Amino acid sequence: MDSPVFRQRVTILCSTLVTGGAEMVVRALALGLAGYGIMPRIVCIREPGTIGEEIKNGGIAVLSGISGGRRDIGAVVKLARILAAERDSILLCLDHHDAIFAGVLASRMAGQKHRVLCVHSTGLWNRKGTFSFTDRMALPHFERVVALAENHARYLCDDGGMDPGKIVLIRNGVDTRKFRPESDACAKASLREELGIPRDDLVVTMAAAMRPEKNHMMLVCAASRLLGGDPGYTFLMAGDGAEAPAIRKRAAGLGIEGKIRFLGVRRDMERIFSVTDVSVLCSHPVVETLPLSILEAMSSGAAVVSTRVGSIPEMMEDGREGILIESGDVEALARSLQSLKKDPGLRMALGENARKRVEKDFSESGMLKAYAELFSRIAEGGKEGR
Numbered sequence: 001m002d003s004p005v006f007r008q009r010v011t012i013l014c015s016t017l018v019t020g021g022a023e024m025v026v027r028a029l030a031l032g033l034a035g036y037g038i039m040p041r042i043v044c045i046r047e048p049g050t051i052g053e054e055i056k057n058g059g060i061a062v063l064s065g066i067s068g069g070r071r072d073i074g075a076v077v078k079l080a081r082i083l084a085a086e087r088d089s090i091l092l093c094l095d096h097h098d099a100i101f102a103g104v105l106a107s108r109m110a111g112q113k114h115r116v117l118c119v120h121s122t123g124l125w126n127r128k129g130t131f132s133f134t135d136r137m138a139l140p141h142f143e144r145v146v147a148l149a150e151n152h153a154r155y156l157c158d159d160g161g162m163d164p165g166k167i168v169l170i171r172n173g174v175d176t177r178k179f180r181p182e183s184d185a186c187a188k189a190s191l192r193e194e195l196g197i198p199r200d201d202l203v204v205t206m207a208a209a210m211r212p213e214k215n216h217m218m219l220v221c222a223a224s225r226l227l228g229g230d231p232g233y234t235f236l237m238a239g240d241g242a243e244a245p246a247i248r249k250r251a252a253g254l255g256i257e258g259k260i261r262f263l264g265v266r267r268d269m270e271r272i273f274s275v276t277d278v279s280v281l282c283s284h285p286v287v288e289t290l291p292l293s294i295l296e297a298m299s300s301g302a303a304v305v306s307t308r309v310g311s312i313p314e315m316m317e318d319g320r321e322g323i324l325i326e327s328g329d330v331e332a333l334a335r336s337l338q339s340l341k342k343d344p345g346l347r348m349a350l351g352e353n354a355r356k357r358v359e360k361d362f363s364e365s366g367m368l369k370a371y372a373e374l375f376s377r378i379a380e381g382g383k384e385g386r
Contacts, residue, residue, distance in 0.1 A: 006034070006037055006038065006039040007037040007038070007376075007379075008037065008038045008039070008089075008090065008375055008376070008379050009038070009039045009040075009041070009086055009088065009089035009090070010029075010033065010038055010039070010040045010041075010089055010090045010091075010092055010375060011040075011041055011042075011043055011083065011086060011089045011090070011091050011092070012026055012029065012030065012040055012041070012042050012043070012092045012093075012094070013043045013045070013079075013091060013092070013093045013094065013099050013103045014026065014042070014043075014044055014045070014093075014094040014096050014099050015044065015045050015046055015094070015096035015097070015098050015099050016044050016045070016046040016047050016048065016049040016052065016064075016096075017042070017044060017048060017049040017050070017051035017052035017055070018049040018050055018051065019049075019050055019051065019209075019265055020051075020209065021120065021172065021291055021292040021293070022094060022095075022118075022120035023049070023051040024051065024292055025118075025120070025172055025292070025367070026042070026051065026055070026094065027051050027054060027055055028173070028175075028364050028367065028368065029092075029368065029371060030042055030055045030058070030060045031055065031058050031060065032364070032368045033368065033371065033372060035368070036368065036369070036372035037372075038372055038375060040060060041060065041061040041062070041063070041086070041089075042055055042056075042060060042061065042062040042063070043062075043063045043064075043066065043079070043082060043083075044062065044063070044064035044065075044066070045064075045066045045067045045075065045079070045096075045098050045099055045102060046064065046065070046066075046067060046098075047064055047065065048062050048064040052064065063082060066078050066079050066082070067098065067102075075102060076102050076105050076106050076109070077106075077109075079102055079103070079106035080105075080106040080107075080109035080110045081110075082106075083106055083107050083110035083112050084109075084110035084111065084112075087110050087111045087112045087113075088112075088113075089112070090114040090115075090116060090375050090378055090379065091103060091107050091112055091114065091115045091116065092116045092118060093115065093116065093117050093118065093142070094118055094120070095117065095118065095119040095120060095121060095130065095135075097132055097134070097135060100117065100131075100134070100135045100138050100139075101134040101135065101137065101138045103115070103138075104138040104141045104142070105138075108141070114143055114378050114379070115141060115142045115143055116142060116143060116144045116145070116146065116374070116378070117139070117142040117144070117145045117146065118145075118146040119145060119146065119147060119148075119152070119156060119160075119289075120148065120289055121287055121289060122151075122152055122155050122286070122287065122288065122289045122310045122311070123155075123159070123286040123287055130155075130156075130159055130160065131159065131160050135160075136160070136161070139160055139161070139162065142166065143166070143378060144166055144167075144168050144374065144378065145160075145162055145166050145167050145168070146167075146168050146169075146170050146374075147167050147168070147169050147170075148169075148170070148171055148172055148289050148290040148311060149169070149171065149289065149290050149310075149311030149314045149315075150169065150311070150314060151310070151311040151313075151314060152289050152290070152310070152311050153167050153169060168374055170367060170370040170371060170374065171290060171361060171362055171366075171367065171370075172290045172292055172295060172362065172367060173295070173362050173363045173364040173365070173366050173367030173368070174292060174295045174296050174299050174358065174362060174363070174364055175299075175363075175364045176299050176355075176358060176359055176363050176364070178270050179269075179270050179273060179295075179296045179297075179299035179300045180270075180299065180300060180301070180355075181274075181300060181301035181351070181355065182274035182275070182300075187274070188274060188275050191271055191274065191275050192275050195234075195236070195261055195263075195275070196261065197234045197261075197275070198232070198234065200232060201232050201233055201234040202232060202233050202234070202277050202278065202337070202340070202341045203234050203236060203275055203276050203277045203278070204219075204223075204233060204234070204235050204236070204276075204277065204278045204279075204280055204337060205235075205236040205237075205238065205272060205273065205276040205278070205279050205280070205297070205302070206219050206235070206236070206237050206238070206239075206279070206280045206281065206282065207238040207239060207266075207269060207272070207273075207279070207293040207296070207297070208238075208239050208281065208283070208291075208293060209239050209240070209241045210237075210239050210240055210241030210242065210243040210244045210247060211241050211242065211243055212243060212284075213283060213284050213286055213287045214239075214243075214281075214282065214283050214284075215282040215283055215284050215307075215327070215328070216237065216243060216247045216282065217246075217247065217250060218282040218328065218330055218333060219235065219237075219280055219282050219333065220247060220250050220251050220254065220256070220260070221254075221330045222330050222333040222334040222337065223235050223251075223254075223256055223259065223260065224254040224255075224256050225330070225331075225334045226334050226337060226338060227256050227259055230338075230341075231259070232341070233259060233337070233341070234259055234260075234261065235259060235260045235261070236260075236261050236263055236272060236276070237260060237261070237262050237263060238263045238264070238265070238266045238269060238272055239263075239264070239265060240264050240265050244262070247262075248262060269293075269296055270296070270300065273296055273297050273300035273302055274300060276297065276300065276302045277302065277303065277340070277341075277347060278302060278303045278304070278305060278337060278340050278347065279293070279294065279297030279298075279302045279303070279304050279305075280304075280305050280306070280333070280337075281293065281294055281304075281305075281306040281307060281312070282306075282307055282327075282333070283306075283307055283309050283310075283327070284307075284309065284327055284328075285307070285309045285310075285327050286309075287310070288309045288310035288311075288312060289310045289311055290310070290311050290312075290314075290315060291310075291312070294306060294312065294315060294316075295315070295358055295362050297354075298315070298316070298321065298322070298351075298354035298355065298357065298358045298362075299354075299355060299358040299359075299362075300355075301351040301352065301354070301355045302351055302354070303322065303323070303340055303346075303347045303350040303351050303354070304316060304321075304322035304323070304350070304354060305322065305323045305325065305333060305336045305337065305340070306322060306323075306324060306325070307324070307325055307326065307327040307328075307329075308324040308325065308326060308327070309327055312324070315357075315362070316354065316357065320350070320353050321350060321353045321354045321357050322350060322354060323336045323340075323350070
């Protein structure tokens with residue numbers, strides 16, 4: 001096979017790449033942009049993290065350990081030297097606080113002309129907005145700002161004071177070949193047995209980092225209400241984090257720990273979603289923008305019940321591609337899960353419609369193409385926005 005001819009180079013700058021939605025998007029870009037004639041490299045100010053190591057194992061250059069700590073004033077100089085080696089590349093900066101300011105300052109020192117900021121959050125937990133004081137100083141120096149949805153673009157203009165003309169809309173995407181409905185009944189039965197799921201149970205999955213803003217307790221409380229009248233549910237919780245001990249303790253206190261499988265961080269979510277009947281997201285109305293876990297579930301053909309937060313209403317039409325409920329409404333969540341258990345036809349219809357929506361608007365290939373087109377326009381001096 002002939003080696004690809006690279007027309008452009010992109011440096012993707014971040015703090016670190018631990019498991020998360022934004023980090024998985026970086027992984028897709030790092031491993032997929034070569035197919036569009038773009039050579040990427042990754043620069044992590046701190047350690048590469050789990051995703052960074054995966055990218056490195058995929059043959060992509062990953063530089064890390066630029067900063068020795070929060071007050072490492074030499075980090076900007078080190079970063080400038082790295083960027084100067086490929087000053088003609090486009091800098092794509094993630095919305096990590098230590099990357100935004102350092103990225104702008106170092107790239108200017110290095111003589112790098114083109115800077116793009118990719119924002120994945122809609123507010124931060126226990127904070128008024130997404131951007132810090134130093135972030136806001138750096139924002140005017142980005143040539144383009146990537147928003148993930150129309151609602152997200154409006155938020156960036158309101159919270160960050162972004163120039164609407166700089167905003168480009170590129171939706172997150174997932175690999176629809178990897179995340180797809182499982183047609184092999186034997187494979188599904190085998191995985192259910194592996195996870196200890198009774199044959200006729202409705203499988204409800206929540207895939208999210210165990211942080212306060214994700215509100216796992218809402219699902220635990222709904223599970224307790226449902227299991228009090230019908231034991232035919234199994235709940236899968238994929239993810240880990242600071243809230244994990246409290247979630248486990250609450251489940252034990254309610255006497256339902258035997259019906260909840262705590263799976264930890266999984267690198268095989270396509271298998272988990274293949275046996276999932278309903279995927280749930282319970283987040284509070286901050287932070288969420290366009291969560292990959294929901295797109296992965298939709299692509300896998302699972303029905304979805306989610307709180308109406310962030311830009312999730314742009315991902316699915318209530319009653320057609322999923323069910324939207326208000327944040328904190330435990331009763332509505334329990335009611336929705338109960339109705340989906342009683343109506344397999346509704347579950348199937350929601351899952352089929354969700355799969356079609358992802359194929360149309362949220363595929364990884366579509367996302368890669370959109371980024372490649374953005375980089376080409378920037379390199380050619382194009383000024384058009386979204």
